[in-house]
Amino acid sequence: MSDIMDAGTAIAQFHALFDQRFDAVRTLSENGHRVAAHVGGDVPAELLIACGYVPVELCGDPKGDAETGDRLLGAMADGKTRSILHRLLEGANGPLDQLIIGRDSELLVRLFYIIRALRKIEPDQVAAVPERVHFFDLLHGPHRSSGLYNRVRGRALLKLLETWSGRPVAEASLRQAIIQCNVNRRLLQQVTALRRQRPARLTGADALAISSSARFMPREQHSLLVSALLDTASGFPKLDGKRLFMTGSAHDSLDIYRAIEKAGAIIVGEDFDWGDRGSALLVEEGAADPLDAVIDRYHFAPPASAKFSAVARARYTAEQARQAGADAVVCFIYNGDPAPRWDVPLQRDALGSIPLLLIDNQDYGGVDTQSLYDAVTDFIAQFA
Amino acid sequence: MTISTQPVRKTRQSRITSSADAYLYHREWFQRVRERVSAGEPFAIVSAETPMEIFQAMDIPYVPVQWWSSIVSAKRKAPAYLNALRERGFPDDQEQYFSLGLASSYDRDPESAPWGGMPMPTMIVGDPREDNQGKIYELWAREYGAHYYPFERAIFNDAPDQWWELGRHRWDEMIDPAVLDLHVEESRGLIRFIEQVTGRRFCETRFKRVLDLVNEQEEYFTKARDLVARTVPSPITVTDTFTSVMMPQWHRGTEWARDKARAFYEEVEARVRNGEAACPAEKVRLAWFGTGLWFNVDFYDSFIASHDAVFVWSMYLGIAADGYARYGEDPLRTLSARYAAFVQYLTMEPWPSAWYVKEAELHQIDGVVILGGAGPFTEAAFHKAGVPTLRIRGHNVDSRQWREEEIRAQVCRFIEEEARLHAERRRSR
Secondary structure, three states, rough: HHHHHHHHHHHHHHHHHHHHHHHHHHHHHHHHOEEHHHHHEOHHEEEEEOOOOOOEEEOOOOOOHHHHHHHHHHHHHHHHHHHHHHHHHOOOOOOOOOEEEEEOHHHHHHHHHHHHHHHOOOOHOOOOOEEEEEOOOOOOOHHHHHHHHHHHHHHHHHHHHHHHOOOOHHHHHHHHHHHHHHHHHHHHHHHHHHHHHHEEEEOOOHHHHHHHHHHHHHHHHHHHHHHHHHHHHHHHHHHHEEEEEEEEEEOOOOHHHHHHHOOEEEEEOOOOOOHHHHHHHOOOOOOOOOOHHHHHHHHOOOOOOOOOOEEEEEHHHHHHHHHOOOEEEEEEEEEOOOOHHHHHHHHHHHHOOOEEEEEEEEOOOOHHHHHHHHHHHHHHOOOO | OOOOOOOOOOOOOOHHHHHHHHHHHHHHHHHHHHHHOOOOOEEEOOOOOOOOHHHOOOOEEEHHHHHHHHHHHHOOOHHHHHHHHHHHOOOOOOOOHHHHHHHOOOOOOOOOOHHHOOOOOEHHHHHHHOOOOHHHHHHHHHOOOEEEOOOOOOOOOOOOOOOOHOOOOOOOHHHHHHHHHHHHHHHHHHHHHHHHHOOOOHHHHHHHHHHHHHHHHHHHHHEEEEEEHHHHOOOHHHHHHHHHHHHHOOOOOOOOHHHHHHHHHHHHHHHHOOOOOOOOOEEEEEEEOOOOOOOOOOHHHHHHHHHHHHHEOOOOHHHHHHOOOOOOOOHHHHHHHHHOOHHHHOOOOOOHHHHHHHHHHHHHOEEEEEOOOOOOHHHHHHHOOOOEEEEEEEOOOOHHOOOOOHHHHHHHHHHHHHHHHHHHHHOOO
């Protein structure tokens, strides 16, 4: 019984951390950390850590106001990106010294150039955005030329970070940062393994809270917490329910997972950054050039929806769903997220006998969780 | 105030003979390509930002995705084709300018497909920039059993104030060297890929000639643009430019295209010299912001009869004038300077707004009609320059979204209540 209590407490603390994500920059800064805020998972955390920063990935707030983001981005972006822009312009993330925007999708490209244009045309509107804004243009093209380009961009980013931080980065620091991130990923892979057990030992919402909280706290600290959590794993509950795999849009809140799992399902895996995909690939630790190794890890990451081949994406989704032992797949897509819808027919083909429920045209800030609950309930009843 | 919304009669056949000639040439060319492909020759479908000069230098026929979608739309095929796309589980409401091509590939009946149908492509080459475009090209290539070559394009942090002034000769000051390097490498890769897949050889001498011809062609377009811009009343309307400009643009790098550009310029110049105007009583000069309304091209000139309002500007002649001519020593790098930042010119603020306002002022525009989803900066930039705007809902190839009467009424009201006032102020200056 005490083990279960300990496990419950250990899991609960990640939910508490997740709930504090909007205060992460402020809290870390007040505690003496130097924070490098970024948008997008393609910004290499290793480089930021090597330069003495705590990377904090900014996210949207589906429950918050997004009026300015809506006005400036409108139909050019999804609700999450509009929310991120709104929060940036409102200074809602706390004091930022620098901001790096990745190119995970073209939605982030638009976020970047809106900020760039505002700086030029209406500087008052971007008073809360740091002067130091950098667009990190990492490509995922299949050709060597993309890889060479990414190396140029990686070196430029490191040089910029050195300038910003006021100190050169020793190779040893970069290697240490690589190890730090790899340790974290290995621990999160153990979390993934617990989800994949039969019966599953963690809910999808628990797992998402655990993995994503690494993105707004020091990695070493997160690793200690995950390690402690894993020590309590024998006390994790055994969870019955239809095993679902999530694909489609990425999630930066737990609400959708909670609504789906309330219908009697367990989300045993997903193929986006804040979940399993984020820990799926390690950086090669013994590489002759650690910077190249870091860039390769992000360049050769498993296929997301945006920026990757539909065929490769479908294959990846199906592989992951099978490895997770999923009974079915839910493809949940937000309005304004243009890539995932094109994957669906190929994902269905690749999944074969595993059924896929498509829930699209969802409003980032206004998902009808009752309708979602009903749809999932009906869906899982079909293969009871 | 009277709002005149009744349908108006067509006002013209064609003011520019080179327009009809270009259309006929392209139609015959397309049929020849169908025959060549049937006989086993290679053929490519390419996006508009693909360095087509490479194909031209290797004598490989190609058609641009956007041109094909415009034909599909003009033939009123878009609704049925997009429905077919939806039936296969793909979205029918995203990137229709591109997905219409994929959708058209489901119709293999030469009797019903536009222009007898697309020849079987050897390859599809496109920029996977938008999150769904690469997937559309990939799926399209799979449908034909063709290769897909994703031509990667990078973007960069800085944005110059007046890119159109740097582009011709000082592009190396404007474009990040890493972005140019990538484009050069991607171009080399494309050449090698084409050599391997088709067995065709790349001749550097021919390539240089192609580049020279493109520059000659674009200089004629620049002269024509400048003439149209400064001549009141305007000698032509945008409908005269669509075919006259875009057919040579799609064939750029050939003697035919260069000669057609020259013929177009000479016709415009003759009309100016002879005092021939599209609308002799021209009162209002309008600009069309966005891609062409390909299923309804008559829309533009319909406001001549009702309001003496002339659509003088669209991006096609403007970008031909400012976006293409590139001079330099290294041929492949010079070619890359044409395309490496092309998308940024037109979509990534603050690059586009400054150019659109420059063009509006140059053309003495009284009102801008904006189709679809321009960002807020564009409208703000026009307003700051004192040019009124009207945003209309619709899509340039998806006719299902078009509400003719409603939009016509909006444009009429806009002309009568805003653009006309601007025109009166312009004329009084």
